[in-house]
Amino acid sequence: MSVGIISYGIYIPFNRLKIEDIAPVWGKKPSDVISSLGITEKSVTAFDEDSVTLAYEAAIRAVKSADMSPSEIDAIFVGSESHPYAVNPTSTILGEFLNVGHDYLAADLEFACKAGTTAMIAVSSLVLSGQIKTGLIVGSDSAQAKPHDVLEYSAASGSAAFLISNSKKNQIAQIFASTSYSSDTPDFWRRDGVRFPSHGGRFTGEPAYFRHVENAARKLLAKTNLIPEDFKYCIFHMPNGKFPRQIAKRLGFTQKQLAPSLIVDYIGNPYTASSLLGLAKVLDVAGKDDLIFMVSYGSGAGSDGLVFKVMRDAPEKKSADVFINQASRKKYISYVEYLKYRRKI
Amino acid sequence: MKVTVLAGATTKFGELWDFSPRVLAQQVTAQVLKESGLAKNKIEAVFVGNMLSSSLGNQDHLGAFFSEELGMNVPAVKIEAACASGGMAVHLAALSVISGQYKKVLVLGIEKMTDYKPEMVNSALMGASSDAERETGATFAALYALIARAHMEKYRTTEKEMAQVAVKNHYHASLNSHAQYTVPLTLEAVLKSSVVASPLKIFDCSPISDGAAALILSSEKNTGSDIYIAASAPSTDTLGISQRDDLTSLKSAKIASRLAFSQAGVGPADIDVAEVHDCFTIAEIIAMEDIGFFEKGAAARAIYEKKTWLNIGRPVVNTSGGLKAAGHPVGATGVKQVVEIYKQLKGIAGKKQVKSSRIGLTHNVGGTGATCVIHILKKN
Numbered sequence: 001m002s003v004g005i006i007s008y009g010i011y012i013p014f015n016r017l018k019i020e021d022i023a024p025v026w027g028k029k030p031s032d033v034i035s036s037l038g039i040t041e042k043s044v045t046a047f048d049e050d051s052v053t054l055a056y057e058a059a060i061r062a063v064k065s066a067d068m069s070p071s072e073i074d075a076i077f078v079g080s081e082s083h084p085y086a087v088n089p090t091s092t093i094l095g096e097f098l099n100v101g102h103d104y105l106a107a108d109l110e111f112a113c114k115a116g117t118t119a120m121i122a123v124s125s126l127v128l129s130g131q132i133k134t135g136l137i138v139g140s141d142s143a144q145a146k147p148h149d150v151l152e153y154s155a156a157s158g159s160a161a162f163l164i165s166n167s168k169k170n171q172i173a174q175i176f177a178s179t180s181y182s183s184d185t186p187d188f189w190r191r192d193g194v195r196f197p198s199h200g201g202r203f204t205g206e207p208a209y210f211r212h213v214e215n216a217a218r219k220l221l222a223k224t225n226l227i228p229e230d231f232k233y234c235i236f237h238m239p240n241g242k243f244p245r246q247i248a249k250r251l252g253f254t255q256k257q258l259a260p261s262l263i264v265d266y267i268g269n270p271y272t273a274s275s276l277l278g279l280a281k282v283l284d285v286a287g288k289d290d291l292i293f294m295v296s297y298g299s300g301a302g303s304d305g306l307v308f309k310v311m312r313d314a315p316e317k318k319s320a321d322v323f324i325n326q327a328s329r330k331k332y333i334s335y336v337e338y339l340k341y342r343r344k345i
Numbered sequence: 346m347k348v349t350v351l352a353g354a355t356t357k358f359g360e361l362w363d364f365s366p367r368v369l370a371q372q373v374t375a376q377v378l379k380e381s382g383l384a385k386n387k388i389e390a391v392f393v394g395n396m397l398s399s400s401l402g403n404q405d406h407l408g409a410f411f412s413e414e415l416g417m418n419v420p421a422v423k424i425e426a427a428c429a430s431g432g433m434a435v436h437l438a439a440l441s442v443i444s445g446q447y448k449k450v451l452v453l454g455i456e457k458m459t460d461y462k463p464e465m466v467n468s469a470l471m472g473a474s475s476d477a478e479r480e481t482g483a484t485f486a487a488l489y490a491l492i493a494r495a496h497m498e499k500y501r502t503t504e505k506e507m508a509q510v511a512v513k514n515h516y517h518a519s520l521n522s523h524a525q526y527t528v529p530l531t532l533e534a535v536l537k538s539s540v541v542a543s544p545l546k547i548f549d550c551s552p553i554s555d556g557a558a559a560l561i562l563s564s565e566k567n568t569g570s571d572i573y574i575a576a577s578a579p580s581t582d583t584l585g586i587s588q589r590d591d592l593t594s595l596k597s598a599k600i601a602s603r604l605a606f607s608q609a610g611v612g613p614a615d616i617d618v619a620e621v622h623d624c625f626t627i628a629e630i631i632a633m634e635d636i637g638f639f640e641k642g643a644a645a646r647a648i649y650e651k652k653t654w655l656n657i658g659r660p661v662v663n664t665s666g667g668l669k670a671a672g673h674p675v676g677a678t679g680v681k682q683v684v685e686i687y688k689q690l691k692g693i694a695g696k697k698q699v700k701s702s703r704i705g706l707t708h709n710v711g712g713t714g715a716t717c718v719i720h721i722l723k724k725n
Binding site: 027028029032198200201202203207 | 360362363459462463539540
């Protein structure tokens, strides 16, 4: 039996905030921040959007583009670090909105920025074990950042949804290997009831992101007996513009393999949706038999690695909903509007 | 005064996330024991220089904490004098051997700062300031910015001259494998760096660091070491800067320097190499003037003209890279300064060796000068 992606959908909120509009508020030179983080603008949710509405927008696009009824969905797993409720699942609200019925397994996952890829591994394992035929996974975040925290420049919003199935019909990409690397590493956290996350500054780099992504990646290469040159594309979690470029180079991938996945250059870091949106952007252009290498990262900390084999050529006529089109539909807002939309004033 | 230095060592300074204070103490103590050839049962007392174990680490009983870790059932005590804790620990350790009570003692300067959030560290460091300064929300960068502004107004000191202090100390640190920053800086990079508290920019400021330094001191004759402490002189002044007559000089540093030169029987012109407390670049300029290396108002230009650079001028200042580039684990700093001068006089300072150095000085400041400890070391 095999498992693969049979459809996907994404959603990027309309609003954008430029780094050059944030930096001067805090007495920083925009050029310093942009060159330090490798980010120029970020997506921002509107006043009436949250992780549930973002998840729905991506999921309905995935469901509509699949040749199947919503009632055929056997499981819904939603990964986020901004679930609106501490207790009350996002996944069942989503199931209700999608008209999935009631015969499905639902769960919310939280593992900082990697909960979405963990959902993908969990659901694909359920499919492979024969427990279910088709499951929906979503990574959705309306990311929090305290004003004046360096996270404010990168914390963005977005979502990506994938239908994972044993069906060979309309299979877009086969998932043929996964691996994980986890440890108790306190680089970034948010306690229950606390509004904004805390982080360990530079500690989030080498002992956290790089250690976990590199270990998961090397395990995945060893497990699949593949080398970086075998892949057409690579995708890494994008907390800023620099880290994915650095880790790709360290692992022996080229910037050409990496470039198509870099959603951070358009919208910043939508936390759980980051690597999944990178995957969607790659699938928008990938051709039959291309191999895709992906490693996520979640603080706390862990990385999931996945290898995909593309089973069809990307459609020549691009849907209005592909990443590049959604990313180009945007409206710039001021820093004050941002504070209002994010309920900071 | 004649207290022999038997051994001196430091750990690497920096963001040492993989090493606990216990491990750092073990590492550095093992080095000095090895260097001195002493078994640990020969150590009769431990003097620990540390500032923040209470406010950040929630550990008040630091003497026993480290004597337990080192397996030494000897008198052990924490000495706290803000960023001069290390220098004060050396002073008290020296007194203890001069008194004849102990023959050989261990001085351990140690601080763990980077495991905590910067705002926690800043708040804890402000424990060294006056109530009034804390109530106004001042930070040490803000207080030294006021000092810098006063110096600029009175002596026409420029931001470029201050920046040169950072350039020099980063150059020296590039020759020190134990330094936190081993990459040289350009004048332009310092001047273009983010403003922390005008006129001080980020590259005018010393970093938050982890690290440890250790010395073994002895009062015995014929120890085999020819390096000794010829003067150990602390002094104090008001906690806050608002009560001072002059912001462009630290009274404690002037008093302690005068005392130290008197104890050692030498003057500023005799010093070959010095480690001074450059917590901010302006602090090194003022230190040069307070110690008497340069006339008041002349130090900034002298440093700019490289008169204190390795292989160029004399005295060579902050060969370790200073606090600015070697790092500033506050309780370790004063001990590290003495270790650096010891290595210089012994001729084992590596690429940063000052040729033919026989007399060296250390200048360790707590707060904005509420405490200053000066040591002078000589080679027989």
